[in-house]
Amino acid sequence: xxxxNLATLWVYLSTSPLLGLTLTLSSYCVANALYTRCGSxxxxxxxxxxxxxxxxxxxxxGTDYRDYFEGAKFVHFLLGPATVALAVPLVQQFDRxxxxxxxxxxxxxxxxxxxxxxxxxxxxxxxxxxxxQLSLAPKSVTAPVAMGIAExxxxxxxxxxxxxxxxxxxxxxxxxxxxxxxRIHDDSVRGIAMGVTAHGIGTARAFQLSKEMGAFSGLAMAxxxxxxxxxxxxxxQLLSFI
Numbered sequence: 001x002x003x004x005n006l007a008t009l010w011v012y013l014s015t016s017p018l019l020g021l022t023l024t025l026s027s028y029c030v031a032n033a034l035y036t037r038c039g040s041x042x043x044x045x046x047x048x049x050x051x052x053x054x055x056x057x058x059x060x061x062g063t064d065y066r067d068y069f070e071g072a073k074f075v076h077f078l079l080g081p082a083t084v085a086l087a088v089p090l091v092q093q094f095d096r097x098x099x100x101x102x103x104x105x106x107x108x109x110x111x112x113x114x115x116x117x118x119x120x121x122x123x124x125x126x127x128x129x130x131x132x133q134l135s136l137a138p139k140s141v142t143a144p145v146a147m148g149i150a151e152x153x154x155x156x157x158x159x160x161x162x163x164x165x166x167x168x169x170x171x172x173x174x175x176x177x178x179x180x181x182x183r184i185h186d187d188s189v190r191g192i193a194m195g196v197t198a199h200g201i202g203t204a205r206a207f208q209l210s211k212e213m214g215a216f217s218g219l220a221m222a223x224x225x226x227x228x229x230x231x232x233x234x235x236x237q238l239l240s241f242i
Contacts, residue, residue: 020071027053042173047201093215111196112227115140135159139167141228142199153233171198172205187213195220
């Protein structure tokens with residue numbers, strides 16, 4: 001039996017839910033190998049490269065996103081267990097968290113409010129529509145929750161999803177450099193900053209830098225998500241945005 005060529009393999013995968021799964025895993029493996037080979041250059045973050053590769057392949061092949069997601073949803077499902085698993089390193093840092101509960105709480109509260117309102121007011125000053133402003137507001141929250149918040153406050157969930165991913169990628173690529181420029185070297189502080197601004201993608205980057213930074217980033221991501229979901233609609237209503 002002759003070995004199938006790439007064209008035959010593509011024809012088979014394009015009619016199967018395996019397409020999304022295979023394409024997602026293959027793209028990430030290639031992107032991660034490139035990232036490692038280039039000395040973990042943040043500009044070549046695996047998420048950035050793999051997303052670009054997937055978009056290019058889907059566009060060039062004319063594959064509908066819904067067909068792709070039939071297989072990719074298996075990876076999407078794993079986001080839940082992966083998020084829950086963030087509790088493991090957090091438990092290891094629990095004594096430090098208890099000692100810092102007050103500054104952590106204050107930082108997260110101000111971080112959530114400043115992150116959302118600064119995006120709204122900056123976009124307004126640049127002439128963005130109200131729809132865009134409301135879609136930008138939950139940009140620093142993990143995508144499923146951000147889309148739900150956007151729908152509730154009158155934003156566009158699909159636009160919010162793009163903005164959330166973009167925010168996470170920017171935070172993962174430039175966050176550590178910015179913190180270094182600000183002479184912030186404490187891993188707990190750096191982790192809080194990454195988690196409250198760059199959600200899951202930033203947290204993944206934080207874990208690459210140190211376990212402590214990743215643990216605090218996961219904590220910040222979780223609490224800021226809850227705070228945003230409860231406070232943002234009320235604050236925007238108070239400010240007459242909705």
